[in-house]
Amino acid sequence: MILSNQTYMQLAFVACLILALLTIPLREIVTIGFFDISDLFVSLMIAVFIGYMINESMPDNASISIGLFILILVTVVTGIVLLNIFVIIPFRSRSENSSATSIRQLEGKEGTVSVSITADGVGEVLVYTGFTKTNRMAKIYENSSDPVTFIEQGTNVLVMDVKDSFLYVLPYTNAIQATNEQQPTWNSNTKNRKRK
Template sequence: METLYMACLIGGILFALVSLVFGDWLGQALDGMLDFLSADGLPFLQPMTLIGGITVFAGAGILLERYSSLGAFVIALLAVLIAIVAGALVFFLYVRPMENSENSIAFSVNALSGALAEVITPVPAKGYGEVLVKVGAGITNQIAASFEGKPIASGTTVVVVEVKDDTLYVSEVDLHLNS
């Protein structure tokens, strides 16, 4: 049985190292070739949970075999139970929270008040232009009008003063500090 435990332990460690070093590269190189292994209906069957459980099974089996006087069947049963508990802990404490923490580019235009933006289409004194606003990890372009009724040139940094009818009312801002 120690050979089985050692093989599982080495396999788990190798999987962790390979996925850590080459994970993104392999994912792109294989580009969905292993999608048939996906268990979409069973979210707890994530590779991290399964390989983590197998590695814990191996470690528990080796430790129990070396440091207890229990029989081989009892050791295997205890190792499986410990692996199930460890896999459940990995799933509920790491995998599931990470699935729920996806980045989203969703935003509310009304929440842009006070945000800095850059004018990409000049904003006339009376009329509309366009600005780029950084939102989270991305940027968005929005229709803008001058809050003060003054023209604003392209490339100017502005601040969103208010939002009305999905239009950002902006005012030029001077970010240079005078000493």
């Protein structure tokens, strides 16, 4: 019998591992609520491993019973279902929602062009959001008053719109950058007075 032979247990473990990997593409098709076909083979693999470890610790002629193996399997299946319900599915839905909404939240943010953008082409913009930064594909925002045909790398831009996962940007100089570019005039009168 498989449960009493350690070699069969090892082969069963390897077979369940291979089947779990091969059925990953079928997870969305062959599923029963919170448990899919890949989870089934993972459960069997874990149960066989636990059974193998129990057999190793038993005396020579003893092996686990079918009832104990089924109890181990049911416990593992229950654990995987609970893990799916309380951890994996909520985490997956939260990450999908955050990635979909985060790109919409980039509208109105400043960024820096990391790959130059041409009039008909696509470039890349590095946008800072709080303490993180994200690279996104970008196009030039169509502006009828002052058409822009090229934005070179390193240019500061403002995200004007977000459509179809693309950021639509225009060159932008914020107030702090504008202040840095201007020559200070606060002490020019005192210099002129000293010269006189």
